[in-house]
Amino acid sequence: MSVQRVLSVSSVRLAVSCAAVLMNITPPAEGRQGTGVGSFRDLTGVFATPNLNCVIPVSYSRDMPLETLSPSRASDFKQCPQLFKFRSIDRIPEPVTIYQARGTTAHLALQDLYDFSPEQRTPEALFDLFRKAWTDLRATDEYADLFATDEEERSWGIESLELLANYFAIENPVEVAPLEREMDMLEDLGGITIRGILDRIDELPDGDLVITDYKTGKAPPERFALSAFFALKIYALLIRHKTGRSPVEVRLLYLNGPTLYRLPISEGHLNGMEQQLRALWAAIDRAIDTGSFPPRPGPLCDWCSFQDRCPAFAVEADQPLASSA
Numbered sequence: 111m112s113v114q115r116v117l118s119v120s121s122v123r124l125a126v127s128c129a130a131v132l133m134n135i136t137p138p139a140e141g142r143q144g145t146g147v148g149s150f151r152d153l154t155g156v157f158a159t160p161n162l163n164c165v166i167p168v169s170y171s172r173d174m175p176l177e178t179l180s181p182s183r184a185s186d187f188k189q190c191p192q193l194f195k196f197r198s199i200d201r202i203p204e205p206v207t208i209y210q211a212r213g214t215t216a217h218l219a220l221q222d223l224y225d226f227s228p229e230q231r232t233p234e235a236l237f238d239l240f241r242k243a244w245t246d247l248r249a250t251d252e253y254a255d256l257f258a259t260d261e262e263e264r265s266w267g268i269e270s271l272e273l274l275a276n277y278f279a280i281e282n283p284v285e286v287a288p289l290e291r292e293m294d295m296l297e298d299l300g301g302i303t304i305r306g307i308l309d310r311i312d313e314l315p316d317g318d319l320v321i322t323d324y325k326t327g328k329a330p331p332e333r334f335a336l337s338a339f340f341a342l343k344i345y346a347l348l349i350r351h352k353t354g355r356s357p358v359e360v361r362l363l364y365l366n367g368p369t370l371y372r373l374p375i376s377e378g379h380l381n382g383m384e385q386q387l388r389a390l391w392a393a394i395d396r397a398i399d400t401g402s403f404p405p406r407p408g409p410l411c412d413w414c415s416f417q418d419r420c421p422a423f424a425v426e427a428d429q430p431l432a433s434s435a
């Protein structure tokens with residue numbers, strides 16, 4: 111199975127300026143109000159009800175066997191069983207970061223863009239949807255204190271809009287016809303129950319189904335991209351189970367880059383994924399049973415919010431310091 115990198119633009123700035131020329135984006139202007147990348151101060155007013163349906167409840171604990179599993183939590187266990195334990199068993203809250211806030215807000219904006227008719231799906235419309243979604247989110251307790259100053263928030267907002275402008279360098283929303291967006295899925299795959307929210311599924315003119323996942327983080331290098339498709343392959347499996355139709359391709363759309371990775375999917379891949387998922391489910395069940403969730407340190411530890419309580423790092427901290435002669 112090989113991943114195809116379809117598009118990669120090395121500079122976000124380049125993508126913004128190209129999109130600005132091609133799509134007639136209003137150029138950044140300090141203090142402007144209204145549309146355009148440079149304006150990010152429209153944070154008041156009456157807006158639509160926020161869609162905060164992004165948190166998937168988990169239903170397992172030390173005393174209960176595994177009942178449902180989401181693709182994200184399955185990825186956690188695969189990456190590091192200890193991380194899975196912190197998140198899913200101990201349920202230790204993680205601080206919201208500006209990157210998560212950007213991801214959540216961008217997802218809401220991209221989802222809502224497809225409420226519009228094709229000709230209305232412009233960069234300005236997407237930027238306005240982002241502002242609106244953020245205005246709703248920042249009114250919630252979770253996000254209220256994310257920024258110390260208005261200036262920090264404004265810089266974050268402008269960077270976010272620059273990132274969103276990249277979307278138009280990856281695909282033309284006029285030509286996209288989503289079948290479903292933010293699809294809440296709960297499927298029993300013969301004894302294992304998987305739950306997750308799928309960003310988007312499209313039906314191409316020839317009837318083929320394609321799944322797309324939006325990413326606001328940095329795209330991995332091509333040689334490491336295959337593992338990033340783990341969750342999407344699970345979603346493809348859920349779609350096959352739910353509809354009887356197998357998606358032919360899964361796509362990771364990285365706004366930061368921008369980069370589009372495409373992975374063709376076959377029945378064989380989906381069968382293999384189902385076996386892998388069953389094995390993972392059994393491993394999680396055993397771990398819950400025995401209470402054994404070994405840490406698996408790796409490059410992603412740098413971004414793990416549990417490092418200060420992780421046994422892998424506690425061992426290092428307990429080592430006697432080398433004396434300086």
Ligand code: SF4
Pocket residue numbers: 190192193405406407408410411414415416417420421422423
């Ligand atoms: S710091 Fe690393 S080893 Fe520890 S829980 Fe996080 S990902 Fe796992």
